[in-house]
Amino acid sequence: MSKREEAGARRRLIEATAQIMRDEGYAAATSRRVAAVAGVKPALVYYYFPTMDDLFLAVVRGGAEAALARMREAVAADDPLRALWSINIDSRFTQLNTEFMALANHRKAIGAELRVYAERVRDIETAAVTMVLRARGVDLREFPPVVVSMLLTGAARIICNEGAVGVEQGHAELAAFAERYMARIGPVSPPATREADAAPQLPGSAEK
Amino acid sequence: MSKREEAGARRRLIEATAQIMRDEGYAAATSRRVAAVAGVKPALVYYYFPTMDDLFLAVVRGGAEAALARMREAVAADDPLRALWSINIDSRFTQLNTEFMALANHRKAIGAELRVYAERVRDIETAAVTMVLRARGVDLREFPPVVVSMLLTGAARIICNEGAVGVEQGHAELAAFAERYMARIGPVSPPATREADAAPQLPGSAEK
DNA sequence: GTCTATAATGCGATAGAC
DNA sequence: GTCTATCGCATTATAGAC
Numbered sequence: 355m356s357k358r359e360e361a362g363a364r365r366r367l368i369e370a371t372a373q374i375m376r377d378e379g380y381a382a383a384t385s386r387r388v389a390a391v392a393g394v395k396p397a398l399v400y401y402y403f404p405t406m407d408d409l410f411l412a413v414v415r416g417g418a419e420a421a422l423a424r425m426r427e428a429v430a431a432d433d434p435l436r437a438l439w440s441i442n443i444d445s446r447f448t449q450l451n452t453e454f455m456a457l458a459n460h461r462k463a464i465g466a467e468l469r470v471y472a473e474r475v476r477d478i479e480t481a482a483v484t485m486v487l488r489a490r491g492v493d494l495r496e497f498p499p500v501v502v503s504m505l506l507t508g509a510a511r512i513i514c515n516e517g518a519v520g521v522e523q524g525h526a527e528l529a530a531f532a533e534r535y536m537a538r539i540g541p542v543s544p545p546a547t548r549e550a551d552a553a554p555q556l557p558g559s560a561e562k
Numbered sequence: 563m564s565k566r567e568e569a570g571a572r573r574r575l576i577e578a579t580a581q582i583m584r585d586e587g588y589a590a591a592t593s594r595r596v597a598a599v600a601g602v603k604p605a606l607v608y609y610y611f612p613t614m615d616d617l618f619l620a621v622v623r624g625g626a627e628a629a630l631a632r633m634r635e636a637v638a639a640d641d642p643l644r645a646l647w648s649i650n651i652d653s654r655f656t657q658l659n660t661e662f663m664a665l666a667n668h669r670k671a672i673g674a675e676l677r678v679y680a681e682r683v684r685d686i687e688t689a690a691v692t693m694v695l696r697a698r699g700v701d702l703r704e705f706p707p708v709v710v711s712m713l714l715t716g717a718a719r720i721i722c723n724e725g726a727v728g729v730e731q732g733h734a735e736l737a738a739f740a741e742r743y744m745a746r747i748g749p750v751s752p753p754a755t756r757e758a759d760a761a762p763q764l765p766g767s768a769e770k
Numbered sequence: 771g772t773c774t775a776t777a778a779t780g781c782g783a784t785a786g787a788c
Numbered sequence: 789g790t791c792t793a794t795c796g797c798a799t800t801a802t803a804g805a806c
Contacts, residue, residue: 469727519676
């Protein structure tokens with residue numbers, strides 16, 4: 355079979371691992387648990403993946419490819435900023451990413467892979483932000499696209515991370531702020547001018 | 563002995579656990595490893611902490627108290643925003659926090675404690691930001707302090723998280739942006755006016 | 771308060787049948 | 789490609805000596 359549509363068991367093992375990591379944390383993704391969820395016997399895990407590290411790496415790569423694919427189509431969309439935001443706010447990706455960050459702490463092969471992935475994501479996001487800001491005539495030296503990209507990612511990450519432990523404080527306000535910012539700068543039909551839609555900017559420039 | 567200056571062994575166990583979690587991830591913080599680093603035998607762990615969960619909870623509480631104490635003195639400082647930033651950018655706290663977020667995924671008692679702590683931190687930070695913004699006459703409805711607080715925290719967190727896997731891309735720019743923002747809004751002697759110190763604001767308000 | 775010793779369980783990984 | 793069976797080891801936790 356092709357590398358694209360993989361054998362059932364191998365694919366199911368990867369998906370089971372990702373699911374367990376999201377639901378219960380990486381420490382719960384043992385060969386036995388993974389095999390059980392995938393509907394096979396534990397020994398088969400080691401047929402497809404010589405070590406558990408190889409399985410985790412496959413999950414990283416699978417998740418990374420999926421996220422990158424979604425990102426590439428996002429930057430081609432009508433409103434790249436909002437599309438990227440919706441990916442970053444998707445806890446399916448962000449929670450997995452957090453688990454892998456922790457896993458990378460004591461598995462250096464994972465860390466190296468995660469780093470490569472993080473850099474590719476940053477490149478795509480920054481390129482999209484650059485495009486949008488440039489189209490709006492923004493001074494890119496004063497507002498480096500990479501900064502806007504990181505602020506957006508950081509905001510989304512903190513919402514997802516905190517949401518996982520039940521914190522909701524300020525989340526609606528932050529999401530609304532991001533929404534207001536994107537509505538203001540995004541290329542798509544700006545909503546009719548209401549006071550609340552005044553140009554968002556960091557406070558400090560608001561003084562008279 | 564008082565609850566303040568605890569017995570050597572108990573305190574050392576907590577510190578050893580925190581250190582191992584930072585250096586190698588929570589999965590490495592087993593009763594044996596923790597005992598070895600603290601210089602005692604594994605069984606003593608269960609004398610002080612009935613289960614490993616209790617040990618982890620003690621670490622959460624200890625770290626939380628330390629962080630909150632630093633925060634309370636930060637908000638009383640000359641430049642509360644910068645003081646809070648320096649705490650959030652401190653990887654000693656942020657890495658531990660990330661480990662606990664992952665740990666909380668399959669230990670619900672940890673999640674509950676983490677939630678309480680996160681909310682207290684948010685309260686302190688938001689109160690400090692409110693004070694600063696109000697002093698500058700900023701419209702708090704347009705720039706909710708909780709939003710500014712979360713943007714700051716999210717920016718610091720992403721820098722720490724990525725730094726842990728070796729990503730440095732954009733970090734200097736983001737830190738410089740935060741620095742520029744705080745220099746602009748902070749109450750402390752503003753640096754002589756150079757072009758680079760122009761009021762930071764989110765792009766989109768920069769159009770002519 | 772700290773130890774030795776150990777029970778009970780689950781882990782990663784391998785050998786080899788089918 | 790999938791299984792049964794198992795090895796050797798680390799884990800949480802307990803019992804009981806000192």
